[in-house]
Amino acid sequence: MISEPQRKNVDQRSQRKQREYEARREEILLAAERMFSQNGFFKTSMAEIAESAQFAMGTVYRFFKSKEEIYISLVEAKVEELLNLLREATKIGPTAPEKLREVIRVKLAFADQNRDFFRIYVSEWSGFEWTVKSAFGDRVWKKYLAQIDLVADLIQAGIKSKEFRKVNPKDTSLALNGMLNSTIYVWILQAGPKESLISKGEWLGALFLDGIGSGTTKT
Amino acid sequence: MISEPQRKNVDQRSQRKQREYEARREEILLAAERMFSQNGFFKTSMAEIAESAQFAMGTVYRFFKSKEEIYISLVEAKVEELLNLLREATKIGPTAPEKLREVIRVKLAFADQNRDFFRIYVSEWSGFEWTVKSAFGDRVWKKYLAQIDLVADLIQAGIKSKEFRKVNPKDTSLALNGMLNSTIYVWILQAGPKESLISKGEWLGALFLDGIGSGTTKT
DNA sequence: AACAAGATAGAATAGCTATTCATTTATCAT
DNA sequence: ATGATAAATGAATAGCTATTCTATCTTGTT
Numbered sequence: 422m423i424s425e426p427q428r429k430n431v432d433q434r435s436q437r438k439q440r441e442y443e444a445r446r447e448e449i450l451l452a453a454e455r456m457f458s459q460n461g462f463f464k465t466s467m468a469e470i471a472e473s474a475q476f477a478m479g480t481v482y483r484f485f486k487s488k489e490e491i492y493i494s495l496v497e498a499k500v501e502e503l504l505n506l507l508r509e510a511t512k513i514g515p516t517a518p519e520k521l522r523e524v525i526r527v528k529l530a531f532a533d534q535n536r537d538f539f540r541i542y543v544s545e546w547s548g549f550e551w552t553v554k555s556a557f558g559d560r561v562w563k564k565y566l567a568q569i570d571l572v573a574d575l576i577q578a579g580i581k582s583k584e585f586r587k588v589n590p591k592d593t594s595l596a597l598n599g600m601l602n603s604t605i606y607v608w609i610l611q612a613g614p615k616e617s618l619i620s621k622g623e624w625l626g627a628l629f630l631d632g633i634g635s636g637t638t639k640t
Numbered sequence: 641m642i643s644e645p646q647r648k649n650v651d652q653r654s655q656r657k658q659r660e661y662e663a664r665r666e667e668i669l670l671a672a673e674r675m676f677s678q679n680g681f682f683k684t685s686m687a688e689i690a691e692s693a694q695f696a697m698g699t700v701y702r703f704f705k706s707k708e709e710i711y712i713s714l715v716e717a718k719v720e721e722l723l724n725l726l727r728e729a730t731k732i733g734p735t736a737p738e739k740l741r742e743v744i745r746v747k748l749a750f751a752d753q754n755r756d757f758f759r760i761y762v763s764e765w766s767g768f769e770w771t772v773k774s775a776f777g778d779r780v781w782k783k784y785l786a787q788i789d790l791v792a793d794l795i796q797a798g799i800k801s802k803e804f805r806k807v808n809p810k811d812t813s814l815a816l817n818g819m820l821n822s823t824i825y826v827w828i829l830q831a832g833p834k835e836s837l838i839s840k841g842e843w844l845g846a847l848f849l850d851g852i853g854s855g856t857t858k859t
Numbered sequence: 860a861a862c863a864a865g866a867t868a869g870a871a872t873a874g875c876t877a878t879t880c881a882t883t884t885a886t887c888a889t
Numbered sequence: 890a891t892g893a894t895a896a897a898t899g900a901a902t903a904g905c906t907a908t909t910c911t912a913t914c915t916t917g918t919t
Contacts, residue, residue: 463682477868599822600815632851696898
């Protein structure tokens with residue numbers, strides 16, 4: 422028989438163990454993020470990840486059952502994080518255009534703070550190609566589409582309230598996403614943090630809302 | 641001594657040889673395009689390329705000195721082709737907006753006709769990451785930037801003529817490019833050729849010129 | 860202190876693949 | 890037809906790397 426105080430101790434201990442387990446796992450993910458963003462998925466070896474995380478290879482395999490699982494975990498966590506941030510963003514601001522600007526700001530800010538990750542995310546779509554079919558990859562893909570849909574809904578609402586003109590919401594959301602990604606990607610490639618990424622948000626919003634036309638040449 | 645008629649024969653023979661060489665080389669590139677677009681660079685083996693081209697592996701190496709060279713040759717040829725098409729496009733149409741619409745049409749048409757290739761091009765930016773540093777990859781990267789610059793110049797001209805409002809031409813060109821790429825990419829992923837890609841050109845042009853705003857909410 | 864039970868290590872395995880090379884086959888001028 | 894040159898072949902090489910496995914070490918309990 423175990424006395425009550427003892428059981429409590431045991432519980433706390435195992436809680437700590439759990440926390441430590443998570444912490445180690447996180448370490449590995451961080452190391453993997455560093456390596457993947459530097460060399461891409463295929464040119465990063467488990468040996469490198471293990472070394473970068475300061476674990477032996479065998480240990481890494483106690484946390485993840487394959488290299489692919491590390492990769493997908495990494496991507497999934499980030500995509501989910503961004504999705505949640507975007508959900509919040511669509512709640513801020515009174516008007517649809519304002520919400521849209523907030524979405525742009527949030528995505529750029531996220532890219533700014535997750536530079537390494539974005540190097541994978543934007544540039545390694547290829548990764549998805551071979552992965553979309555796997556169960557894990559499917560989850561990531563769905564979350565990506567959820568991001569698109571979220572903004573599509575926002576656009577849809579804006580159309581109803583006559584704040585936006587009639588467009589196909591999904592196609593438009595996709596186009597916005599492409600605009601942002603290409604901007605982010607080139608910003609990332611110019612290693613030197615010359616210009617703030619976030620500062621481009623305002624004009625990207627303006628571009629998307631008003632186009633580049635001077636207003637006199639509507640054809 | 642070789643008589644004149646004989647020399648002529650020799651010349652013609654070697655011409656034919658040259659043509660046949662080119663034809664074989666082309667065969668290999670086509671096979672590589674098929675395989676790369678199906679499985680990406682890393683998951684495509686030389687054995688597969690050789691088999692798909694109906695050559696032995698050793699033979700493939702008579703035409704290309706490495707797998708990477710095949711890949712880069714492929715990408716470079718296509719990027720150059722697109723660049724030339726875009727150059728032509730910027731000459732068509734009287735006004736800047738019209739030229740811009742032509743650029744959009746041309747790029748979408750090119751994607752439509754080079755579906756397999758675009759699957760590599762858009763999705764495998766990762767490829768560039770490891771390759772940009774090599775001499776070959778550098779050439780590809782420069783041609784990519786030349787495409788961006790070409791459209792940036794067009795935008796610049798439109799600003800001067802007051803057809804466009806004042807924007808940063810390069811950033812704007814980049815944004816347009818992203819819009820197109822994301823549209824193309826998703827179109828490619830939906831295997832079934834449900835909707836014509838080219839048909840999206842008109843509204844993409846409209847979106848880019850006029851934005852999605854209803855015109856009443858300029859902030 | 861001693862003993863499980865769990866965690867870590869990293870060497871060994873197994874399998875794959877880019878590239879080379881010795882051989883065979885085709886081409887072609889004589 | 891023949892010898893020489895060029896082209897094509899595909900088995901062998903060499904090297905890499907994801908994953909496994911057993912021995913070693915840590916931790917926590919009695």
